[in-house]
Amino acid sequence: MTFRPRRSVLYMPGSNARALEKAKTLPADCLILDLEDAVAPDAKETARDQVAAAVRQGGYGPREVIIRINGLTTPWGEDDLKAAAAANPDAILIPKVSALQDLAGIEGMLQQAGAAPDLALWAMMETPLAMLNAGTIAAASTDTCPRLAAFVMGTNDLAKETGALLVEGRAPMLPWLMNCLAAARAYRLDILDGVYNDFGNAEGFAAECRQGVELGMNGKTLIHPKQIEPCNAAFSATAEEVERARAIIAAFDLPENANKGTIQLDGRMVERLHADMARRTVAIADAIAARTS
Structure with a gap:
């Protein structure tokens, strides 16, 4: 069996050139170079060009590099997808995938953009409809979207859209996390846990990492470099x-x-x-x- 470790998956703002360079030295398994939430509207095009150039330049070593684009229904989404495909990262992360039709047409767009055959797609699972359609979305990996390789849980957006509270132990989130995990495993996809917002709370972060391991997650998305080492330790076998x-x-x-x-x-x-x-x-x-x- 061949595996790529995906224990620690760090979001990096695509508009911050220094952060993109610093990412080359961090011990994260994966880097998500973000064009969506972390980038203001007036910086979207600059961030796109900057991220594409950074990925083409390389230097990220064994780290898996993923570009999160803006949604395809936004003014920036299609250009993001084309630029990302041309830059050839390891994967492109599609935000707010809520139903099968959100993945429709992406393969054709990627081929037209000259995407490499092994370029993967990851799907953000962050809306109420995504929770209802998780199985159908995962099943797309067997036919309409064979590039689909992973789910990424967007727990902050889920809280926003549902009104569920992000409380200690995440009781409101557990049914959705496990529903998406079951769908991912049924179709041999990886699944990455959502972020922990209070990066100054080491004890709380460690507890949520342990919970992610117990749930069966492959790893966890992160918002701060100080979270990398404890996350790697939590998701590694002793x-x-x-x-x-x-x-x-x-x-x-x-x-x-x-x-x-x-x-x-x-x-x-x-x-x-x-x-x-x-x-x-x-x-x-x-x-x-x-x-x-």
Whole structure:
């Protein structure tokens, strides 16, 4: 199995040239160079040109680079999409995807813009309709939008649109987070948790990272560089967990266990599904180690 770690996914304002340069030194797994929320209307075109130039120049090392465009119904969206496709980042993030039709036509536009075949699309899940249509949107990855690779939860916009409060423990958000996670997993998409706004509250941020891990998220979107290291730690398996996973794999690889669905290991019953989970744990740990080295 091959994995790209997506533990920490940092938003960077596309209008800030110094931030785009600083991003090349940060230990984030992914960088979202933002043309939408972080950019004022009168700076949209400048930000577009600046981000496209930065991506073409490169220098971001193993970091996955994503451009978040403005919505295709805005005055800037189509030009953003064309410029992003020409710059050739790892992915383009589409905001406010609410239904299948929001992805319709994007493939044709990308091909016309000369997009690389491996350019991926990520979808912001941040509206009430998106919560209702999550399964249909995810299913687009199998036919109408094969580039679709990930969901990004937009919890701030969800709170705005629904009136739900962003409280400790996120009880109002949990049904929507898990609904989108189930849809993503049903169609083999990654899913990234929403941001934590109080970047000065280290304890609260750590708790929300732990919750994201428990929910099954691949990683978390971030708004400040100081959130990167604790996020990476939270979404990384511990040395003990990796050692345990390797032991499970080794046990099932023994000839005498080749046809067994369950075995006993260190006094515990282990099923073959645990071996599949262990292989994923080890693959992600190896990918993280390779990136660190």
